Amino acid sequence: MTVCIAAICQEDGRQVVVGASDRMVTIGDLQYEPKQLKLVPFNNGCVALVAGDHTQLTSILRKTQRLLTAHPTESVTEIAALVADCYVKLQQFYIERLALAKFGLTYVKFLREARNLPPDVLREILAGIREAELEAEFLVVGLDSTGQGQLYKIQRGVPEPYDASGFAAIGWGERIAGAQFMASDYSRHESIAEALWLCYYAKRRAEAVPSVGARGTDLFTIRQDGGFKVIHPLTLNQTFAEAYDRVHEGEQRHHTEAVEKVEAWAREAFTPRQRGIARSAEASRGRSRSKRGSSDQPRLPESDESPEPVS
Secondary structure, X not given: OOEEEEEEEEEOOEXXXXXXXXXXXXXXXXXXXXXXXXXXXXXXXXXXXXXEEHHHHXXXXXXXXXXXXXXXXXXXXXXXXXXXXXXXXHHHHHHHHHHHHHHOOOHHHHHHHHHHOOHHHHHHHHHHHHHOOOOEEEEEEEEXXXXXXXXXXXXXXXXXXXXXXXXXXXXXXXXXXXXXHHHXXXXXXXXXXXXXXXXXXXXXXXXXXXXXXXXXXXXXXXXXXXXXXEOOHHHHHHHHHHHHHHHHHHHHHHHHHHHHHHHHHHHHHHHHHHHHHHHHHHHHHHHHHHHHHHHOOOOOOOOOOOOOOOO
């Protein structure tokens, strides 16, 4: 799929939301990297980052935007709830068309009559429901009316807040990206420079996953006074990419030096010790064999008394 990352940070005592995304797009079994953003602004203070099947994502986002046009809101929480509701409705639609329609059932009717269905029919329906599961994930992030950063991760139609941790990620690169923030002991009190660098660094690290796009990286900020802005690609190349290359080269050099030190230690300490352990083990086995050999010999009575004759 992809990787998308967002984080809350500080700038001059005010909260800012920043984030990063690749450009990998998935349509069915196909993946490619077009020259377009995967950042979808709902307004100047709230943005969605997306991962998964492009057609499903588009359906959910279009429905959400129609609802926002009819009933505008600036609340990040309310927008996240709308995205989650649209996800659930699309999921029900897929289940009805792919798993229930052949049996003349709607979603509501199936829930009402499931216990009365023949076992073989129920098994086939449940298998169809599993195949109809959506592949769509969202990060809905932004600033609320008080200037507080908010992060919502939406997976399987459930909006979960990540404000407390200060960062969130989705897509197949989620675990690698999240691990970079954890290893840095990240909190939402970090500076905007720290957050931007870590978002970029985490995205580049996540490129180790084959389905994460490596041809492009998009960084953005959401400020109270500036709203949603995407960082210019020239800045990315001249600042972030060059810095990452230097860091990566330094890590490789330090890794090589560390391996060389461990090899030197192994030659001086580990190998002789292993030989000593082997010699001790062999001597111990020799003593054991000697004891077993002596115990096999017949032993004379230690007493001078003669045994009583048997009558």
